[in-house]
Amino acid sequence: MNGIMFYPLLEEAGDFINSSVRGKKLIICIGLFSVEYLGRSSSNLGLGERVLMVKEDGSVLVHRRVGYEPVNWQPAGCIIRCGVRDGKLLLLSERRRPKEFLKVVFDKVYLITSTSLVDEARFEIGPVENEFYDLLMAHPEYIEEGLRIVSRQKSMPSGIPDFTGKDSKGNYVIIEVKRSMAGVDSVKQLDRYMKSQRGHFRGILCAPSITKSALLILKKKGYDFRRLNLKALSSLVAFKPYEETLDRHLEEGGS
Amino acid sequence: MNGIMFYPLLEEAGDFINSSVRGKKLIICIGLFSVEYLGRSSSNLGLGERVLMVKEDGSVLVHRRVGYEPVNWQPAGCIIRCGVRDGKLLLLSERRRPKEFLKVVFDKVYLITSTSLVDEARFEIGPVENEFYDLLMAHPEYIEEGLRIVSRQKSMPSGIPDFTGKDSKGNYVIIEVKRSMAGVDSVKQLDRYMKSQRGHFRGILCAPSITKSALLILKKKGYDFRRLNLKALSSLVAFKPYEETLDRHLEEGGS
DNA sequence: GCGCTTAGCCGCTCA
């Protein structure tokens, strides 16, 4: 049921949670509780005041006073069981694969609320991976003049390189693209692809920047680095009107 | 201020948020709003009912009906500004480095609450102290194949190493175990034990990881480092108690 | 501050 309770008895809170879970509601609960986790790892969090969130898909979040990340959690798809035992309110969340358990033991519930959220909006995310590769696919000159893309995301025994192509001199090339600074593992990734090839190939690592150590290894292995101009690339996509809105509001400020 | 409001006017909600931010409270708000993000990437989420959480460290989370992950967020350290503009309640979160903005635009606020959570508990990850040593005692192969534990020092008073044992070649070994990354002083500790011994002993430092400088000294002194797989160790913890609790609960309890 | 490594990473895609 949609609703809210303040300082409920633990039995009341338990009933509330169970009917909310059955009713596919989002539950938010502020209380005094401890948390145990057992699964791929294990953890123990003693008594303290925190926020518990349980969603209709079975995901569970335990948030402490600070920090972006939940201290304990369970991803979507878990089975929630709840009830009073030995004078404490117990909430158990079981994940099937991998087998994992989260146990929340309430001493006190200060506030508990459940709601049905109506939210049909589509989440639009800006120049994402795919869009980004579309651009490079359409404009290989941003990687190297005269380059022609032959394949994209082609599966190889050693993984999946972003592109294969042919350069202006007719050499076959393998291209690994990073949207942010390339590190040592980017080079390793490229190297894996290269090693699994027979015949002459050029290797190109393409990113806005590269760490010193990565560049060192790259050079030693005889591969090339191509600096990617993200700004120039973005200018190829349509301007996002909401950036304007945000800027305007930031200028005018709030308080 | 600690408190809660139902269906407040946007102005009231704005004031509430501002004083809560100043008072270092955790804010939870359920409402009808849209979200824009601009920074390393950009995103747009149209109008819908969601949960907003703002923590005292400036972290911001926007949660939709489903999913473990927040649809939008801002990590700790952001500056929160809030106020009414053009009949909407705006909440802006600004991150300095990298420069990122999150804008929440409320059409309606259904519920808003702020609390000061008292939570001093320490978060223990991995097997708890005793369990941890029990596990290693029972599974010395996690330290080294063929190792046999001879003695164990449970409590911490120094002067006595965590374990002594005999390796597969019949060498006596002194083992210093750390539950977290080993540092220079871990090596020093092992070294003290070693120096207090007469006769031939091998020294093993056993930890999930080790700092470079510590490894350097360790090698120079001729001791060995053994990487501890905490994850694998955790999985050795008996699942029985949990499953029992869960089963018992399912049979007798809640719903 | 930057660069590197890890994470109960999560979640997506595709063989």
Added chain:
DNA sequence: TGAGCGGTTAAGCGC
């Protein structure tokens, strides 16, 4: 179902 891989990864640590 598993492997590979991106992410507004975040967060921690060494340098």
